[in-house]
Amino acid sequence: MPEITFVDFAGNETKVDVPSGTSLMQAAMENMVEGIEAECGGSGSCATCHCYLTTDWQGKIADPDSNESDMLEMVTEQKDLSRLSCQVLVSDEHNGLQVHLPESQY
């Protein structure tokens, strides 16, 4: 099972094993990782599960679709590597992925 590390804005790390096919949002919720609200429960409607991926994973994870890209344009603290964690599905190749969480969702 791929191991994913969530890093909160203060730098605290939480490592969790995530079954393939699970979204990063779902993994965070199930493992009580704070800093992801996910108001809409993963339907890509609310932009409250904003996270950042790291540069070394660029190109190895499917790009955001147009709905996600549009929502990301106006999240607070947006960066190039911003994603909505409910739209990123974990697969076996993602072992070691680091996911950083913004301060605004605390």
Next chain:
Amino acid sequence: MKRCVIIGGGHAGAQACASLRKEGWTGQIILITDEDSLPYHRPPLSKTYLQNQVSAAQLLIRPEAAYDKDDIDVKLNTRVDKIEPAIQSIQLQNGEHISYDKLLICTGSRARKADCMGAELGNIFYIKTLSDIEKLSSTLTSSRTQTSQRIVMVGGGYIGLETAAVLKKMGHDVTIIERESRLLARVTAQSISTFYHKLHKRNGIKIFTDTNVVAFQGKDTVSTVLCEDKVIPADIVIVGIGAQTNTELAKNAGLLVENSGIVVNELCQTTDVNIYAAGDCTIGIEHHSGLATRIESVPNALEQAKTAAATICGKHKPVTAVPWFWSDQFDCKIQIAGLNTGYDETLLRQTDQQTLSLWYLKQGRVIAADCINCAKDFMAAKKIIAQRIHVPSDVLTNLDIDLIKELAKLTQPS
């Protein structure tokens, strides 16, 4: 040790548990729900859950371990009979009394029941709780002889349309009956109703507007839906004719209840100093419109629960977020910002057949927007409404102007 009791295990109740701890409540927390499950996400019930794409465990808003971690005493399958504000106590259906220092009412709403003849027949379903969907689902799968069922959806509101879309995708024969002259009549302007009418028609759903159900007919289970001017054969009927708030406990306790809502202020305080309320069961002055409104939505339940928890902990965090809603039907996502009550003008911003936003204005100011497949406009609308930004009409309708960039310009300090 102080004790906070929360009645109701919906989105508001679940959020309140987490927020009370976050705001520093160190006393006991008891969450009482009459359902058989920890609080779960309701919107996916009629969508991914009905289609077996997610499990009941995946629907949970927070896992069981989160309630343990926060030391929340959750009482499932438990109903409250009455609230006794004078002695700060509640009485459960089993006779047990629980005293409270602070009480938070998050009793939400229930599906409005059909009251026509035959409403008690079998195979008539509602869309509200996990158990409602489980009943519908088991009927759909147990009818092995016929894989495609004739389903009549009574009610062309968002819940009805979402459910109809999913059942159609599952291969069923779906007919929608709407009493008003158009779908979504109560909540949107004509052009959005027309968009959804066409979307559902295009996907093979039959729609009858201006049609009242007179009776459901059948022996044990429903077999036809009798309308004023037609008879529609049905294996299954789903009733989606709105919700009724659960305000009886509050009313019987002497709290002020108006227009079917428990009256709360911007801090979610009721008319009793130790009792607070949050979510669908409340009515309050909405911050941006200034109107007394009942807002039936997940985001509002969460906002109010956070505010109530803060107030209970002696903090001041009034609800100021712009109300918003969403709905997923076929390949279309609508996101709605603001409340369109009292609009006097609409402006359409349309990129193509599938991508558009309808802006509702009142005296020249944007008060709401229905955004279909254009999250960008939705995000812009939330900001425009929140900050009361004046955006000229020709800017709103000009597709060459990127609204988000324009907003950055308009809000720059001059």
